[in-house]
Amino acid sequence: MDKKNTIIGVSLLVVGTILMFKNSQQRQQQAFEERQAAQESAPAQTAPAQTYDGDTPSPSAPIPSATTPTAVVANGHAQIEIDEQKTGEQFVSLENDDFEVRFTNYGGAIKEVELKKHRKALDSEENYVMNRLRYAPALDLTTYLGDAKNVAFDILPSSGRDSVSFRGVIGEQLEVTRTYTISQDPEGPATFTIVHDLQLRNLTDGLLPLGELLLNIGTVAPSGSQDRFLQTFGYSNGDDVEFTDQSDFMGGGIPFFKKTPKDLVQASDSVVWASVKNQFFITLLTPEEPAAGYIARPVDFPSDAENAEPKTGLTGDVRLAAINLPAGASVTKRFDFYAGPKEFTRIGKLDKGQEQAMQFGFFGIISKFLLQIMNGIQGVVGNWGVAIILLTLIVRGALLPITLLSMKSMKKMSKLQEPMKALKEKFPDDTQKQQQHMMELYKLNKINPVAGCLPMLLQIPIFFALFYMLRSAAELRFADFLWISDLSKPDTIATIPNFPILGDFALNLLPFVWVITLAYQMWTMPTPSVDNAQAKMMKFMPFIFFPFTYMFSSGLVLYWTVSNVFTIGQQWLVKRGGDEFEVQLPPALKKALEGGDTKKRRRKK
Numbered sequence: 001m002d003k004k005n006t007i008i009g010v011s012l013l014v015v016g017t018i019l020m021f022k023n024s025q026q027r028q029q030q031a032f033e034e035r036q037a038a039q040e041s042a043p044a045q046t047a048p049a050q051t052y053d054g055d056t057p058s059p060s061a062p063i064p065s066a067t068t069p070t071a072v073v074a075n076g077h078a079q080i081e082i083d084e085q086k087t088g089e090q091f092v093s094l095e096n097d098d099f100e101v102r103f104t105n106y107g108g109a110i111k112e113v114e115l116k117k118h119r120k121a122l123d124s125e126e127n128y129v130m131n132r133l134r135y136a137p138a139l140d141l142t143t144y145l146g147d148a149k150n151v152a153f154d155i156l157p158s159s160g161r162d163s164v165s166f167r168g169v170i171g172e173q174l175e176v177t178r179t180y181t182i183s184q185d186p187e188g189p190a191t192f193t194i195v196h197d198l199q200l201r202n203l204t205d206g207l208l209p210l211g212e213l214l215l216n217i218g219t220v221a222p223s224g225s226q227d228r229f230l231q232t233f234g235y236s237n238g239d240d241v242e243f244t245d246q247s248d249f250m251g252g253g254i255p256f257f258k259k260t261p262k263d264l265v266q267a268s269d270s271v272v273w274a275s276v277k278n279q280f281f282i283t284l285l286t287p288e289e290p291a292a293g294y295i296a297r298p299v300d301f302p303s304d305a306e307n308a309e310p311k312t313g314l315t316g317d318v319r320l321a322a323i324n325l326p327a328g329a330s331v332t333k334r335f336d337f338y339a340g341p342k343e344f345t346r347i348g349k350l351d352k353g354q355e356q357a358m359q360f361g362f363f364g365i366i367s368k369f370l371l372q373i374m375n376g377i378q379g380v381v382g383n384w385g386v387a388i389i390l391l392t393l394i395v396r397g398a399l400l401p402i403t404l405l406s407m408k409s410m411k412k413m414s415k416l417q418e419p420m421k422a423l424k425e426k427f428p429d430d431t432q433k434q435q436q437h438m439m440e441l442y443k444l445n446k447i448n449p450v451a452g453c454l455p456m457l458l459q460i461p462i463f464f465a466l467f468y469m470l471r472s473a474a475e476l477r478f479a480d481f482l483w484i485s486d487l488s489k490p491d492t493i494a495t496i497p498n499f500p501i502l503g504d505f506a507l508n509l510l511p512f513v514w515v516i517t518l519a520y521q522m523w524t525m526p527t528p529s530v531d532n533a534q535a536k537m538m539k540f541m542p543f544i545f546f547p548f549t550y551m552f553s554s555g556l557v558l559y560w561t562v563s564n565v566f567t568i569g570q571q572w573l574v575k576r577g578g579d580e581f582e583v584q585l586p587p588a589l590k591k592a593l594e595g596g597d598t599k600k601r602r603r604k605k
Contacts, residue, residue, distance in 0.1 A: 077249075078135045078299045078315060088152050092164050094182045098191045099340060101182060105155055107148035108166025108178040109137035110194070110218075113339040115281075122478050122486055130281055130339050131218050135299050135315040138218035138283065139196060139337060141178075142317070144211055145171030153178070173208060175201040175330075188349045192340030199332045202325035209324045212292060214317040218283035218339065219299055220276045221313045230472050233265070233296035233316045234357050235274040241356045246314055249298035264297040268319070275357045276314045277342060280474040280488070284338040284347070284354050285318060293319035341474035344371055359468065366465035370395070371473065378475070385481020388470075388555055392562040395462060400570070402458065407574040470556040479555075483509070487555035510557045511550045517564035518542040524571055 090105040097116065104111040113130040120126040131138050141148040153168030153176070165179040177199040183190040198215075202208040220231060231246040244265045271291035275284045294316060301311040323331060338347070338354070348355040348368070360367035370391065378387035396403075419441065427433040470476065476487040484491040492506045499505030519542045549557060 077312075078297050080133050080299065080301060081136060086152075090155060092155055094162060094164055094180065094194075096162075096182060096184045096191055097186055101180070101194060101339075103164060103166070103180065104137055105153045105166060107137055107140050107151060108153040108168060108176070109140045109149065109216075110180075110337075110339075111137050113138070115340060118281075118341060118474075119478060128281070130220075130283065133221050133301055133313070134219040135297075136216050136219070138216060138339070139178075139285075139335075140216040141170075141176065141198070142214035142216075143170055143174065145174055148176060169203065173202070173204050174210070175203050177201070189338055189340075189346040192338055192346065194337045194339065196335045196337055197332060198335070199330055200323065200325065201330035202327055205327050207324060207326055209322075211322050213320040213323065214295070215285070215291075215320060215335070217274055217276055217285040217316050217318060217337075219313055219315040220278045220281065220283070221301055222278060222311045230279040231277065231312075231314055232359065233274070233276050233294075233314050234359070235269075235294050235318075236272045236353055236356060237270040238272045238290070241353075243359060244296050246298065246312055249314075250312060264295060266293065266295040268293040271318050272352050273354050273357070274316060274318050275354075276316050277357065278313075279472050280342055280477050281340065282338070282342045282347070282357060284336075284350070284357060286336040286338075286350070286352055286354065287318065287320070288334040288336075289321075291318040292321040295319065341477075342472060343474050344368060345375060358472075361464055361468040363461040363465040363468075366461055367469040370462075370465055371469050375475065383481060384476055384479035384487055384555070385484065385558065388481075388487070388558050389562050392559050393566065396563060396566045399458060403567075403570055404574065407570060466559055467556060470559065471553055473555070476553070476555045481554075481558070484554045484558075487558070488553050490551055491554040491557075508550060508554075510554050510561065511546065511552075514549065514557050514561045514564065515542050515546045517561055517568065521564050521567050521571070524568070 086106055091111065092103050092105075094101045094103075095116075099116060100114045102111045102114070103109065110131065112132050112134070115128045115130065118128040120128045136147075136149055148168070148170060151168045151170055153166040156165040156167055156177075158164055162184065163179065163181045165177065167175065167177045169175050179197040179199075181195045181197075183193065185191055200210070222231065232243045234241060234243040244262075248265070249262050269292075271287070271294055273284055273286040274291070274294055275282055276296075277283070296314065296316040299313040299315050301313050320333065325331065336350075338350070340346070342358060344355060344358055347358065355368075356364075358364075358367075373394065374384075374387050374391045377390050378384055381387055381390070420438065423434055423438065423441075473488070478485075479487045481487060483493060490506065490508045491510045493509050494507045496505040496507055522542060549560075
């Protein structure tokens with residue numbers, strides 16, 4: 001009966017999880033359709049375009065724009081900017097061996113960034129392009145006088161192949177000169193960093209109070225199935241780092257812990273750096289002087305032909321401190337703008353703690369250490385799958401002495417089950433007596449009951465460190481191993497259409513290997529507990545966790561699978577050690593179990 005109830009409980013848990021997931025998807029689809037309807041009914045906001053020619057402002061006729069200006073609807077979701085060329089729009093590019101930065105003269109900002117060594121998709125020859133679908137050009141400048149992206153800037157004569165400058169006027173009062181410089185250094189973060197100098201000059205005869213300025217840090221689009229959890233806006237104030245997940249804007253979650261959708265997130269705080277990122281790519285804006293705050297909001301993306309589910313990206317702006325410019329005065333601000341892959345070896349070399357944007361979690365130090373080891377191994381063996389296996393063996397090998405001692409302790413503990421069971425039957429209502437005899441039993445047989453938990457406690461930080469490191473390592477994107485074509489995604493080998501409850505079901509092979517090895521490990525492990533229900537639950541734990549790990553990246557599941565096989569080998573070594581241990585009973589306990597307890601005899605008389 002206990003076994004039957006356990007199986008029913010586990011089955012209900014799995015079915016409930018599946019139904020909750022499907023219900024969450026339906027709610028997202030409904031919310032997306034409602035937002036689309038609200039956006040279509042929202043009146044278009046128009047802003048006249050202005051041109052600037054020469055050293056003094058000269059009003060000209062507005063230039064009509066082919067792009068519907070971006071509007072933020074009531075629920076805070078921003079619209080995608082329609083990618084159509086505006087009247088008089090010009091483009092210019094800067095490039096090195098790793099990326100090409102394309103600028104538009106409208107606002108003198110970054111239209112998009114093409115990463116030359118990162119493909120768009122596994123089966124595509126196209127390169128991945130950041131900010132292609134966007135709320136606004138990256139580094140777009142917004143003032144109370146107007147949005148720079150509606151102003152056609154002049155492209156100034158270039159001083160070199162690695163630099164470009166723009167000049168324009170906003171509201172006939174503010175002259176804006178923007179200069180961008182890139183590096184040809186192939187090492188470190190410099191290859192993906194754009195240095196931006198922003199000069200503001202008052203063209204009026206009096207004081208020009210500009211107030212706070214907004215500088216956009218780009219738009220990130222969904223890049224994978226896990227982006228609901230890995231797509232974030234983050235910032236540092238120099239002391240703390242805070243993140244807003246995409247899921248915070250979408251709401252949902254499990255019962256009793258549901259999140260209320262947020263319209264947008266904004267705050268007035270010192271901003272040393274700010275970022276938006278998806279699973280593998282990130283834009284990082286680092287002002288030379290800390291900014292005064294930030295705004296983050298979700299961006300709705302159109303569904304593609306392959307996946308009809310709604311997609312949501314993120315965008316953000318840093319708020320520059322209020323500026324008051326006297327007549328004819330100017331001020332220059334400098335920024336470093338990183339746009340590229342989330343590679344710790346690069347981002348870790350930045351000088352203001354930007355590596356915290358990687359979100360390695362509480363055990364970040366361990367994550368960084370393990371990532372460096374894995375990168376070093378891959379540099380030797382040339383394959384990321386082999387590197388993960390060797391990393392697993394190194395980690396488990398380092399813990400081997402402690403683990404073997406723990407297994408031997410658990411083996412001894414398992415042999416104490418009979419006397420411990422007899423002890424509980426002898427003194428069912430006297431817990432103090434049970435504890436006293438159990439401690440004497442442990443002491444005489446030289447067993448530390450805590451020793452069995454030590455390896456598990458040591459592996460907890462390593463488990464979480466690897467989880468956070470492997471799930472979003474850009475290095476694993478499109479890395480193949482055996483039948484796995486992409487270690488950063490589940491190893492789907494087939495799709496079963498119209499599968500009951502789930503619909504189109506992705507058949508992933510490696511999670512089944514993982515659950516089989518874990519189940520075998522749990523079933524063959526010595527069980528020191530005398531609680532039969534607890535022992536059964538431990539054996540069913542792999543199947544309880546299986547639905548949650550099924551869609552994890554294959555790189556992470558590969559680590560767990562190899563770790564399980566290693567543990568099975570450890571158990572085999574311990575069993576080969578012989579069965580020489582014999583339980584010794586303390587005289588008082590032996591006497592009590594044989595019925596010689598004097599107090600009990602007196603009570604019988």
